[in-house]
Amino acid sequence: MLxxxxxxxxxxxxxxxxxFWTAALDYTPxxxxxxxxxxxxxxxxxxxxxxxxxxxxxVQEHPRVHLDLYAKDAADQAAEVExxxxxxxxxxDWDLYPEDPDFVVLADPEGNRFCIIDTSRS
Numbered sequence: 001m002l003x004x005x006x007x008x009x010x011x012x013x014x015x016x017x018x019x020f021w022t023a024a025l026d027y028t029p030x031x032x033x034x035x036x037x038x039x040x041x042x043x044x045x046x047x048x049x050x051x052x053x054x055x056x057x058x059v060q061e062h063p064r065v066h067l068d069l070y071a072k073d074a075a076d077q078a079a080e081v082e083x084x085x086x087x088x089x090x091x092x093d094w095d096l097y098p099e100d101p102d103f104v105v106l107a108d109p110e111g112n113r114f115c116i117i118d119t120s121r122s
Contacts, residue, residue, distance in 0.1 A: 010055030011110045059111035073120040
């Protein structure tokens with residue numbers, strides 16, 4: 001049986017992406033990594049690994065795969081969005097928002113899209 005070992009993001013600057021995602025997720029590099037590849041793991045406890053690999057492929061405006069990061073409610077969602085923007089994320093003017101969305105689309109400093117989900121609305 002298979003299980004997910006890592007989610008891999010393509011980036012153009014591994015050091016910049018490492019700085020953002022370690023602060024965003026409270027992760028740390030598993031090993032020193034290189035200027036081409038690093039695997040990040042949760043600082044405390046278990047969780048999904050996030051690997052950052054050097055890529056020259058352009059960022060997709062509507063990516064087929066992205067990260068959904070969960071917030072406990074609307075206030076937590078708003079606070080996390082502001083914290084991530086302060087770390088270097090940007091709000092994305094998402095043309096596919098439904099009426100009254102429970103998610104906010106952001107882009108990391110590399111342009112990779114990800115969502116902050118208000119899980120209280122499930």
